[in-house]
Amino acid sequence: MKVIDETMSIYQILSEYPFLLKIFKQHGMEKFENREVLEKLGPLLKLKTALSMVSVNEDSFIELLNQAVSDSEAKGDFTLADSPERQKELTLLALLPCGMKMPFSRAFDDFSAEYSRQMNNVLHSLVEGNVNHELSYYAYIDLVTSIDELPDIIISSDINSFYHKSFQENFLNKEYFVNLNSSPMNIDFESIGFADPRAQFTMISANLLVLVTIDELIQGNTRPESWEDLLKAGYRNRVVMRGQDGFFCNGVLLPFYRLYGMEGIKKLASSVYTGLHPSEMVKMIDSKKDDVPPMYIMPLFFAKKIQDKSRITINIPSEGAIVSPVQMLVKKSAVERVKEITDFLCGKGFGKISARAFFPTTNPEVENNLEGIKLYWLGWDFLMNTDIGELKKEVEEVFNAQFRETGGFV
Template sequence: MSRYFNITDTIYDITEKYPDTISIFVASGFEHLNNPVMRSTMGKTVTLEMALSLRKVNQEVFIQKLEEVIEGSNPDLSTGLYAAKKETGGDIRIEGVLPCPIRLPLLEKFTGWFDSVKDTLDYQVDYNLKSANLGLDDVKERIVSANGDSDGLSDLYLSAGFDLFFDKKLMGQYREAGVFEDISGVGQMNPDFDNEDISLRDPKGQYAIIGAVAAIFMVNTNVLGDRPMPESWEDLMKPEFENSISLPMRDLDMFNAFLLHIYRHYGEDGVKKMGKALLQNMHPAQMVKAHIPKGGNPVPAVTVTPYFFASMVDKKGPLRPVWPKDGAIISPIFLLSKAKNKDKLKPFVDFLYSKEIGEILASNGKFPSTNPLVDNHLSPDQKFMWVGWDFIHNNDIGELITHTEELFYNASGKESL
């Protein structure tokens, strides 16, 4: 089933061989594996198959998550090379953080395409495309170490992340200096993202967007009680939902997007009300099991989650996905390219903007694509909430993220994570 381990291997053997998988086990409800003693005792007696069966976790999905983490930090077994990383001191550097559920098919398409064209290029290319669950800390460190010199940056970035791309201490300073240019050449975006309600096209022609991570929410009908079914973000701000909602606060891209959108459309008061509504932090992978009580802990009535994870919910269970009437909050997947190297970057941008990649985004991972040739399979009422480019250009996004976090946590009465 996996080329790294067998379903009959013990949890101890898997985590000892691949320590990075511990975080996936913990995020999926196996909190005791954070304890080294528990891993070395109970972990030696429980197989992966037994553990997943006990928790009623989908084997295929969970194994894919383990493989994504393993491949993000271990060499490819067939080639001896890092599956998502190629560094030879090339002329062009590409850096990306790919959404976890679709990292493998995206990476497979990218490496296959690159192998087919690399001999036609008269320049060397380095790339590092890793899974989003590994975070952006190392990317940010390299941007900070560039110390204002754009030559210290990679030439092409692919990632979600409002703070990464707009914080003036990070990429924002280079944006203001005109270092980047949208070279996609796409004349018309997908109408899902370019209509009378929304436009993801950067009017300054600097940032390109290939797709979006859309956040909706799920309602636990067993916990909802006699409260009316919430249909919008605004409904979640009502007093009856105080201390009732879980949020993916460790998923900083999504959490920052959530705060910025609530602030943009509902002001400081909206952020405070959402803070009061907070019950607990929850990783998106945990949310599909959010209806299962654990250790006497309260179960959230509502969980905010990426659309992909909501699609994994057991339809026979009590969780009901809700696409908010005021729009799914989006965290755009940005494609940022240096203007001075646009001729060399153009083939890569065209590939990442292609219909083939767009269909992987939209179909495999339910991350709607901006490519106009892609059918995102969305109904007319599945609209998006977007902060807008004027809001981005007229605000210090880094400072605003810090400000909204303070408002949120002060209102929640809980410490930030």
């Protein structure tokens, strides 16, 4: 279907399809990248006139634009931040931890191409990083009430809105989903009771949170042996954790609440100097400056990226590395239709890719090589019997108030 023609204005085209700008730039019309030019000249300039000014063949260029729009719609190209309601167009939505997104995308792109060739049908999917969706997509999920508004497969990370009371009541309690985990699952996870007893979530993997210390900056203090040690008054403003702009990672806060209560949240807030993305933590550590905090709560994937490991220790606190889950929801009504896809996602091949990237897999046929790393999991009793959405709000309020009071840096 033709959606763009020569009578449309440049502004109309690029406002509706901003991803087409790169095609305009490739054909000598890079001036429309300037927002002021686009807003002043764009509404007045028809596509036909613009093409004649740069001597570009009109029919070929319009065909190129329409093909790009068609390809975009076929792939389901959109961002959740802008159009969360369009998730229902997808077969698969994946919101992944930063370190997992690239290896997943490479493997899934190869699978998707072969799947589409064999099935003679486009696999509608969207893969994005999980970071920053707490205030956009996950807020939208709290408002969803119909199973028809969801993709057939959703992979997500952390303790998010899929654990909130509204989603439990509207979907999980009605058993709309199916658990595709092997039983028993990989021994690393079987031993901590990671399988969903309600058989709604399929647990794929975990983002393991560890404590990295810059040993030369610990000074007179002994290196922490437990997560609880971080709550000591002597560690005020000496810890960095995942966070930004007043939001701090629930994958850290909820386990600390579970272990040490709201008083523990206050003490942790006093110890935290600032919130950063894990990649920024790595950069801070590798700067080798002596005026940076000495302790970092970060994913194992990023801890392994630190260049000079002679200066640091990757600590597994006595309670265990915190398990931030990577889980999948598969509609029961779609389970046969998406079987080839879920077989790939739960299979040994992808399990190996995940484990190599330091995201241990639940697949029992794969060796995670955790080298005796103890794991700490919140537990299903806590998740099923707690209003997680309300608790997150309470924890955030208490943490931020104490963080500001004790000199935390935003």
